[in-house]
Amino acid sequence: MNDSAMKQRLLEKDVITAVRNAMNTFSYTFLNYSNAKEVFSLAADRYVAIQTAEANELILAKEAAKKNPESGVLQEYFRKRLDTHIGIFSDGLAPIIINNRWGFIDENGRVVVELKYFEVEPFSEGLARVVTSEMGLKCGFVDKTGEEVVELKYDYAESFAEGLSVVGLNKQYGFIDKTGRVVIELKYDDAKSFNNCLAKVKWQGKWLFIDKKGQPQDNPE
Secondary structure: OOHHHHHHHHHHHHHHHHHHHHHOOOOHHHOOHHHHHHHHHHHHHHHHHHHHHHHHHHHHHHHHHHHOHHHOHHHHHHHHHHOOOEOOOEOOEEEEEEOOEEEEEEOOOOEEEEEEEOEEOOOEOOEEEEEEOEOEOEEEEEOOOOOEEEEEEEOEEOOOEOOEEEEEEOOEEEEEOOOOOEEEEEEEOEEOOOEOOEEEEEEOOEEEEEOOOOOEEOOOO
């Protein structure tokens, strides 16, 4: 479901609620054109009230989330509002799934990354790992505008850590930067994300540590 379709769905839901609440104040037996206009006038007022209440609820949810990001208050607001699964907010955006397709919404519930992916992970360091199923499961990265800044061509990818991401292709692993440039060759049997400027990699059956230039380093422990 795209952004406009979602907005229409929410609008229709609110209008239906408003009209139902307004019409409950009238007798259906004596409803005519004249009081029908009044019904819809009341419905319009009710719709404005609903929108105002929704806005206030969202403001409160945002404030609570700022005080305690782990509380899940903002996610719960959108779960109830959209009747679907919402992931955790990270870098101001949260994963959302509708009709088995993932994308991202901002803290106002606006879709900012199109719902078209097979799988996504929360944003990290300004980018989010996404997976497409169009030509097999391939990984890449999108920015906060939804632009695919790292081509979806990898068999494996981890969220960015310290400016680099572990990626895998044909069972060989290495590291890329945020532009998608390979900075450490995909030659390892396995690799873990960088932590304190070191990454653990498996090379010829043995685990060792490398720095961001791919040079072996002593075990920090």
